[in-house]
Amino acid sequence: MGTLAGLLASQGHRVTGSDVAFYPPMGEALQRYGVETRTGFDAEHVADGPDLVVVGNVCRKDNPEARAAIDGGLRVTSMAGALETMYLSERRGFVVAGTHGKSTTTTLLAYLLDRVGKDPGLFVGAIPRDFPESFRVGGDTSPFVIEGDEYDSAFFEKSPKFWRYKPWATILTSIEHDHIDIYPDEASYLSAYQGLIERIPEDGVLVAWAGDARVREVASRARCRVVFYAVQGDETGESEVTWVAAPIASQGGAQPFELFVGGTSAGTVLSPMMGTHNVRNATAAIALCCETSNGTLPVTDLSQALRGFRGLKRRQELLAEAGGVLVYDDFAHHPTAVRETLAGVKARHPEGKLIAVFEPRSATASRNLHQAAYGEAFYSAEAVVLAPVGRKNIADGERLDVDAIASVLRGHGIDAVAPLDVPAVETAIVQRAERGDVIVIMSNGDFGGLYDRLIARLALRSSAPC
Numbered sequence: 001m002g003t004l005a006g007l008l009a010s011q012g013h014r015v016t017g018s019d020v021a022f023y024p025p026m027g028e029a030l031q032r033y034g035v036e037t038r039t040g041f042d043a044e045h046v047a048d049g050p051d052l053v054v055v056g057n058v059c060r061k062d063n064p065e066a067r068a069a070i071d072g073g074l075r076v077t078s079m080a081g082a083l084e085t086m087y088l089s090e091r092r093g094f095v096v097a098g099t100h101g102k103s104t105t106t107t108l109l110a111y112l113l114d115r116v117g118k119d120p121g122l123f124v125g126a127i128p129r130d131f132p133e134s135f136r137v138g139g140d141t142s143p144f145v146i147e148g149d150e151y152d153s154a155f156f157e158k159s160p161k162f163w164r165y166k167p168w169a170t171i172l173t174s175i176e177h178d179h180i181d182i183y184p185d186e187a188s189y190l191s192a193y194q195g196l197i198e199r200i201p202e203d204g205v206l207v208a209w210a211g212d213a214r215v216r217e218v219a220s221r222a223r224c225r226v227v228f229y230a231v232q233g234d235e236t237g238e239s240e241v242t243w244v245a246a247p248i249a250s251q252g253g254a255q256p257f258e259l260f261v262g263g264t265s266a267g268t269v270l271s272p273m274m275g276t277h278n279v280r281n282a283t284a285a286i287a288l289c290c291e292t293s294n295g296t297l298p299v300t301d302l303s304q305a306l307r308g309f310r311g312l313k314r315r316q317e318l319l320a321e322a323g324g325v326l327v328y329d330d331f332a333h334h335p336t337a338v339r340e341t342l343a344g345v346k347a348r349h350p351e352g353k354l355i356a357v358f359e360p361r362s363a364t365a366s367r368n369l370h371q372a373a374y375g376e377a378f379y380s381a382e383a384v385v386l387a388p389v390g391r392k393n394i395a396d397g398e399r400l401d402v403d404a405i406a407s408v409l410r411g412h413g414i415d416a417v418a419p420l421d422v423p424a425v426e427t428a429i430v431q432r433a434e435r436g437d438v439i440v441i442m443s444n445g446d447f448g449g450l451y452d453r454l455i456a457r458l459a460l461r462s463s464a465p466c
Contacts, residue, residue, distance in 0.1 A: 001017070001054070001056045001079055002017075002026040002029060002030055002035075003123060003124070003125065003133075003134045003135050004054065004079055004082060004083065004123075004135075005017050005030060005033060005035045006029065006030070006033040006035070006133055006134070006135055007087075007123065007135040007137070008082075008086075009033040009034050009035055010033070010133075010135070010137065011137065014036075015033075015034075015035045015036070016035070016036040016037075016038060016045070016050070017030065017035055017036070017037055017038065018037075018038045018039070018040065018041050018042070018045050018065055019037070019039070020039070020040065020041075021039065022037050022039070023446075025127065029133075033133075041063055041064050041065045042064060042065065043064045043065060043067070043068035045065050046065055046068050046069050046072070046074065047068075049072075049074065050074065051075065052074075052075050052076075052077065052082070053065075053066070053069040053074050053075065053076045053077075054076075054077055054078065054079055054081075054082050055069075055076060055077070055078060055154050055155070055156070056078075056079060056154070057078070057079070057151060057152055057153055057154050057155075057161075059154070059155060060155055061155045061156070066155075070156075076156075078153035078154035078156075078157045078161075078164075079153065079154075079161065080153045080157070080161040080162075080163075080164040080165065081153070081157070081164060083123065083146070083164070083165065084164040084165065084166060087121060087123075087137075087144055088144055088146075088164075088165060088166040089166070090140075091121065091140075091141070091142070091143065091144045091166075092143045092144070092166075092168040092169065093143070093144055093146060093165045093166040093167050093168055093169075094109060094113075094120070094143045094144065094145045094146070094167075094168070094169045094170075094288065094292075095146055095148040095162055095165050095167040095169070095170045095171070095196070096109060096145070096146070096147055096148055096170070096171045096173070097148030097150065097162055097170060097171065097172055097173070097193065097196055098148075098171070098172050098173030098174040098175065098209075098215075099173070099174045099175055099176040099177075099178050099334065099336075100173055100174045100176070100277065100334065100336055100337050100340070101173040101174065101277060101278075101280070101281045102125075102147050102148060102149075102173065103124055103125060103126035103147055103312055103315065103331075104126075104273070104278065104281050104311065104312060104315055105171055105173060105281040105284055105285055106122075106124045106145055106146065106147040107122070107124050107126065107128045107130070107131075107311075107312055108281060108282065108285045108306075108309055109145050109171070109285040109288060109289070110122040110124075110131070110136075110145040111128075111130050111131075111305070111309050112285055112286065112289050112302050112305050112306065112309075113142075113143065113145065113289060114131075115305035115308070116289070116297055116301055116302065116305060118139075118142055118143065119138050119139040119142045120136075120138045120139075120142050120143050120144065120145045121135075121136055121137055121138035121139075121142060121143070121144035121145060121146075122134070122135055122136045122138065122144075122145050122146075123135050123144070123145070123146045123147065124145075124146075124147045125147050125149065126147075126312045126313065126314065126315065126331075127312060127313040127314070128311075128312055128313075129310035129311055129312060129313065130308075130309060130310050130311075143168075143169070143292070146165050148161075148162035148165060148167070148170070148196065149161040149162060150162060150179065150189075150192045150193065150196075151179060151182065152182050159195075160192040160195065160196065162192075162196050163192075163195050163196060163199060166199075167196060167199055167200045167204065168200065168201060168203075168204040168205075169200075169204055169205050169206075169207075169288055169291075169292050170196065170197070170200055170204070170205075170206050170207070171207045171208075171284045171285070171288055172193070172197070172206060172207070172208040172209065172215050172218065172219065173209055173215075173280070173281065173284060174209060174212050174215060174336075175189070175190065175193055175212060175214035175215050175218060176212075176214070176334065176336055177189050177369070178334060178364050179363065179364060180363055180364045180367055180369055181363035181364075190214060190217075190218065193214075193218045194218055194221055197218050197219065197221050197222045198221055198222075198223070200222060200223065200224045201223070201224060202223045202224055203224070204224040204225075205224055205225045205226075205227060205288070205291050205292060206219055206222050206224055206225070206226045206227070207227050207228075207229060207243075207284055207287050207288045207291060208226060208227070208228055208229070209228070209229060209230065209234075209280060209284065210228035210229065210230040210234065210236035210237070210239040210241045211230050211231070211234030211235060211236055211280075213237060216228075216236075216237055216239055225291075227242050227243070227287060227291050228240065228241045228242060228243070229241065229242065229243035229244070229245075229280070229283045229284055229287050230243070230244055230245075230280075230283075231244070231245045231246075231247065231257075231276055231279055231280050231283070232244055232245065232246040232247070242261065242262055242287070243259070243260070243261055243283050243284075243286075243287040244259075244260040244283075245257045245258070245259055245260075245269075245279050245280070245282075245283040246258045246259075246260065247276060247279050248268070250274075250347050250348055254270050254271065254272055254307075255270075255271045255272075255273060255274060255275070255278065255279060255347075255348075256268055256269065256270050256271070257269055257271065257279050257282075257283075259283065259286070259299065259303070261290075261299065266299040266300075266303075267299070267300065267303065269282065269286075269303040269306060270303075270306070270307050271306055271307075271309075272306075272307060272308075272309055272310070272311070273309070273311060273316070273344075274316050274344035274345055274347065274348045275316075275340055275341065275343060275344020275345070275347065276340070276343070276344070277340040277341075277344065278344065282306060286299060286302045286303070286306070289302055290302070313329075314329050314330065314331045315330060315331060316328060316330050316341065316344065316345065317329045317330070319451060319455065320455045320459075322455045322456075322458035322459040323433075323435065323458040323459055323461050324434075324435030324436060325433045325434070325435065325436075325437050325438070325439060325458050326349065326437075326438045326439065327439045327441065327451075327454065327455055327458070328345060328438065328439065328440045328441065329440075329441050329451065330440055330441070330442050331442070331443075331444055332442040333360065333361065333362045333364070333365040333442065333443070333444045334362075334364065334365065334370070335370045335373035335374045335376070335377040336373070336377070338356075338358065338374070338377040338378065338442060339376070339377040339378075339379075339380070341440065341442065342354065342356055342377070342378065342380040342381055342440060343380045345380075345438060345440050346380040346381075349438045351436060352434070352436035352437040352438060353381075353382040353383055353432070353433075353434070353437040353438070354380060354381045354382055354383075354437070354438050354440065355381065355382070355383045355384075355385065355429060355432055355433060355437055355438065355439045355440070356378050356380075356381035356383070356384045356385070356440050356442070357384075357385045357387070357425065357429055357439060357440065357441045357442065357450075358378070358384070358385070358386050358387065358442045358443070359387040359390055359425075359442070359443035359445065359447050360386075360387070360389050360390060360400050360402070361389075361390030361391065361443055361444050361445045362444050363391070365390075365400065365444075366389045366390060366391040366394050366399065366400055367394060367398045367399065367400060368398060368399060368400050368401060370400075371400060371401060371404070371405070374400070374405050375404075375405050375408035375409065378405075378409055378414065378416070379412065379414070381414060381440075382414065382415065383414065383415040383416070383432045384406070384409050384414055384415070384416040384417075385416075385417055385418075385419065385425055385428045385429055385432070386402040386405060386406055386416070386417070386418040386419075387402070387418075387419070387422060387425045387443075387447070388402065388418075388419075388420065388421065388422075389402065390443075390445060402418040403418045405418070406418040415432065422447065422448035422449075422450055425450065426450055426453060426454055426457070429454060430454070430457050430458065430461070433458060439454075441454075
């Protein structure tokens with residue numbers, strides 16, 4: 001919603017917005033965009049009759065502002081509806097969807113298109129490091145690259161956001177049951193993606209990861225042309241894979257891979273991103289650029305552009321080196337994302353201990369839906385510190401058992417603990433971290449302000465007299 005507010009304000013619209021609070025970084029960003037923020041919800045906030053009221057999906061049907069707007073006959077829409085009518089009605093939507101890798105692949109796709117002169121629009125739910133903001137309008141006839149969020153749109157529109165994104169070209173990175181608060185079972189989750197794929201027109205294109213059986217199943221419903229990609233070694237079933245990446249040993253902090261198109265080598269690509277999962281993301285973005293360009297975008301140009309990509313904040317972001325310890329921040333919260341993130345960091349930093357710090361906060365991570373999978377997700381780490389579950393309203397029988405995960409990990413020889421609170425988490429990290437080690441902090445929240453305090457303690461410890 002904040003990103004949409006910024007996008008609208010950048011076009012000269014007067015934009016106001018209400019929320020219970022405006023925390024950084026978005027609160028500060030809204031001020032920079034010129035958005036008028038109003039703390040709390042009050043019917044008076046829409047008394048001046050705005051031309052459009054956009055209702056976010058966290059608002060309930062009794063929200064006083066939403067209720068006043070609807071009952072007062074104002075024009076009301078969801079965030080997805082606003083994007084559809086104002087930015088996607090006359091432009092081709094390049095939608096990046098999937099349980100994992102959406103934000104990175106969305107930003108990378110827009111970055112590559114921008115670097116080769118296509119002037120794309122962009123809308124992504126993360127903070128890019130290569131664009132001034134998380135949004136850009138782009139050229140009137142250029143593709144609009146948008147992160148395909150499967151979450152529902154609004155209390156009056158209980159359908160996935162990405163159903164309204166007018167997909168003409170789509171990347172589908174993965175499908176793994178998530179967002180259990182609105183998708184109670186895998187079938188309901190799959191149906192969201194089936195609806196997206198069915199909305200791609202016949203003259204469009206779907207670039208899909210062949211290494212995921214659910215992706216292959218959903219892709220079989222497409223009316224459009226389907227192009228599969230994979231990394232060498234992926235189990236791809238009987239699908240015909242056009243784009244294949246063969247990773248090469250990490251070199252100098254970069255991840256090289258050889259790229260094959262239709263069985264023919266297109267040369268060696270050097271990616272600045274860690275991990276096999278990011279090799280897949282890079283392959284998908286390059287593939288979509290080429291598959292939608294009618295041969296006008298050479299792989300070599302895109303590969304060269306990839307080298308300069310700086311990624312996103314909170315996606316394998318190096319926060320600091322404090323006391324000889326590298327501290328990374330990552331948004332990973334699903335067990336698959338945790339596993340891939342840690343494997344990627346370990347491959348880049350094989351020396352020293354890898355200390356994984358995890359805070360389960362999302363609706364899915366807070367529940368025991370993936371209890372067993374979390375027990376295996378941390379195997380790349382030598383030490384694991386598990387914070388308490390971040391949501392207090394989870395029933396005991398549904399709550400993720402972090403103590404049980406720590407016990408499983410200790411059984412595999414990993415130094416794993418589950419402290420009772422965030423201060424104890426911080427102390428446990430400091431006790432384990434030594435010069436040359438790497439810490440990866442994974443949370444989709446602010447982790448109770450852990451980051452700055454931890455870095456300060458590590459730095460202070462290194463400067464203390466012997």
